[in-house]
Amino acid sequence: MNNLTEFEKYVIEQKGTERPFSGEYVDYDAQGVYCCKKCLAPLYKSEHKFNAHCGWPAFDDEIAGAVKRTPDADGRRVEITCHQCGGHLGHVFEGEMLTDKNIRHCVNSVSMVFKPVEELNQLASQKSTQKATFGAGCFWCVEAIFTQLNGVLSVQSGYCGGNACDANYDAVCSGKTAHAEVVHITFDPNIINYETLLTVLFESHDPTTLNQQGNDKGPQYRSVIFAHNSQQVDAANTFIEYLTAQRIWPNPIVTQITAFDTFYAAESYHDDYFAKHGEQPYCQLVVKPKFDKVMAKFADKRK
Known part of the structure; x- marks a missing residue:
């Protein structure tokens, strides 16, 4: 806000x-x-x-x-x-x-x-790569999933959507800065389109829990899409309308759609966290089950 x-x-x-x-x-x-x-x-x-x-x-x-x-x-x-x-x-x-x-x-x-x-309406034809920025709970989980997709060139964990003019892990975790933990994705639209990224996003978290994913609670864990252009706004709204009509979840979708503003990269020790620390309890109990489930469903999209 x-x-x-x-x-x-x-x-x-x-x-x-x-x-x-x-x-x-x-x-x-x-x-x-x-x-x-x-x-x-x-x-x-x-x-x-x-x-x-x-x-x-x-x-x-x-x-x-x-x-x-x-x-x-x-x-x-x-x-x-x-x-x-x-x-x-x-x-x-x-x-x-x-x-x-x-x-x-x-x-x-x-x-x-x-x-x-x-700023908001760059056509895909003008760029060889595009950006997508999503919040879906702990960025360790989300980064691990999107990194595996064919056509995704890079995934960076970080913070977006807050009031403060800077962000770091301790400040964001306090909930006082209003930033969300996000992944900042660079992708090749000729290989993977934005709608596919949205599909993976909604398969990888619960979009009906406000400011919470599992036991992770707080505004930094909110479900949010930071749109980089008007095409992404339209695509996100259309996708959520479709999911709502399909009644996939018993509760309403609370995912925010917000114009992308400033991204702050997370501290370096967060990079590839699941790949580097996969044996830690949180990774084994939280990240791995979600990673395995989503990757099994999107096996044909993997690198």
Whole structure:
């Protein structure tokens, strides 16, 4: 979660409203993605934005699953909030005939942060390799699994998604920095695609336990996808919608989808931990059973 100013807290957490025509994004027309200011979850694409001349940024569509609608207590308007963190965005209106979609998300600029296309929307054809960043509990387990996949060029354990401007194992384990333990993956999309990585991710942990994997408890163990571009946002949302429809788990999926920001590499003694310390009790009791199960299922994807 991002640290908020007092005014940002007033709007996002206390459901306030910024003054009309005062927001940063009222007339903004750059190409990219608008994300939640509080949790960085992607909300709207630039192509959804239009000029409604109302004093606030307006959008006639949203990224699938990103926005929650709740009628106001008086029934006169419908509030929109970030589906991931509950942060207040504004209100949604229908029937105004301002665009062909006949809908207007009226959003406070202060509730959003803009990620330019150069940062979030790199096309796969422009790069020979791509990045993926996942949190799924202890990174010792996750690193061991993804390292074995054909097409995965490197896997680095580390920390992402916190408030602090630096991260180390002791600070992250305290739970006070809000970082997640993650694996930062470099892969060749010509050999393994992002959807396959998502499949392995959801096979290798329980995405329905909030801030917990087995006996490992705390926000650093949360289930989270840090998306590097809008294609990854779409792919992750579509994949979670599919899993939800299949009712594979009895409880709701709580995996966060958040725009990638800063990755901090873990201390060197975490590198290849399972390969180097496979006989230790934690590796034998926790990492190895999970590793063997996932590798058996994806034997055809192994190097």
